Amino acid sequence: MVDIKASGASGNHNRGRMLISCPDRPGIVAAVSKFLSGYGANIVQSDQYTMDPEGGMFFIRIAFDLTDLENRQEKLKQDFAEVAAEFSMEWSLSLASRRKRLAIFVSKEDHCLLELLWHWRAGDLDADIAMVISNHPDMESLVESFGIPYYHIPVTADTKAEVEKRHLELMKDQVDLVILARYMQIIPPSFIERYHNRIINIHHSFLPAFVGAKPYAQAQNRGVKLIGATAHYVTEELDGGPIIEQDVQRVSHRDNVDDLKRIGRHIERTVLARAVSLHTEDRILVHQNKTVVFSK
Structure with a gap:
């Protein structure tokens, strides 16, 4: 393929996107925010939705910037697995720079x-x-x-x-x-x-x-x-x-x-x-x- 826009077309090479779904309960947003803050990440966008607040499901998309994310992503994933396990999360992390x-x-x-x-x-x-x-x-x-x-x-x-x-x-x-x-x-x-x-x-x-x-x-x-x-x-x-x-x-x-x-x-x-x-x-x-x- 002739990639006519490949270089840097996705913008910020330090931007990550997290998609999370889990059973709804107090403390989810606080736990994720604390984790990212501990890494020195800056949350630039956060959207969330609760399906049936009484015992339902919680969904969130977070975009964040983190210096040298491409080299730090595997360690970040390993460390976040502990938070994910605590809240029974299904989650993914993707890099905006990877088209x-x-x-x-x-x-x-x-x-x-x-x-x-x-x-x-x-x-x-x-x-x-x-x-x-x-x-x-x-x-x-x-x-x-x-x-x-x-x-x-x-x-x-x-x-x-x-x-x-x-x-x-x-x-x-x-x-x-x-x-x-x-x-x-x-x-x-x-x-x-x-x-x-x-x-x-x-x-x-x-x-x-x-x-x-x-x-x-x-x-x-x-x-x-x-x-x-x-x-x-x-x-x-x-x-x-x-x-x-x-x-x-x-x-x-x-x-x-x-x-x-x-x-x-x-x-x-x-x-x-x-x-x-x-x-x-x-x-x-x-x-x-x-x-x-x-x-x-």
Whole structure:
């Protein structure tokens, strides 16, 4: 890949991001703040949410600056494990300077792919696109004009296992997040397990309405007055994973299926781009089949 923005594009090399979820109880924020303060860290942003204050769950995202964080991160993780154990935390620490690497899967529709490519080229997507993978050759020249590798891997009913193996070989040690930008293939369970909560799909309806194939036709037949799009993490349940981002637009009885598709393409591309940005900036915590999304 030709990395046209790699050097320093993520900004502060001393900035860390912590995502924490745990059973709610007094003292969580104080304990985390005391720990970071003891390291000499400066908290620059803190967002928290309590789900059901009576015996529920607590979620927090903390951004902090710490001198020489890249070299100190492993020791920080080791020491914080004691705090995490005391509060039964599930937690992660990421460095803002380490841009996440994306693999975009696409079929024949180009609008969601183009939106991500434009955001990346403009420097608005804090990530690197490692590759684009498609079951069709249609967008090879487009993608390669951005300096990004394009892999055409056809899929048939008889080659699904072989194709999955090829996908995983290509992405090994190169990809943090998989994006299904209108990739019209069912993802195998073993692939989903490998990238648990790291596969984002765009579905062209306002879920949970109109799951599965031809949602615009379903919507038109039902006479809906709003259509939408949903970005969600992929699970084995078709279009049933934790929802990250959604949007809608008003339509009328005068709109046929082609009209709905045209209107919907704009919603799809913006919803997917927002969801990818939220993930790459470590703003999402998954709890069961829900997400807690800390907005910018």
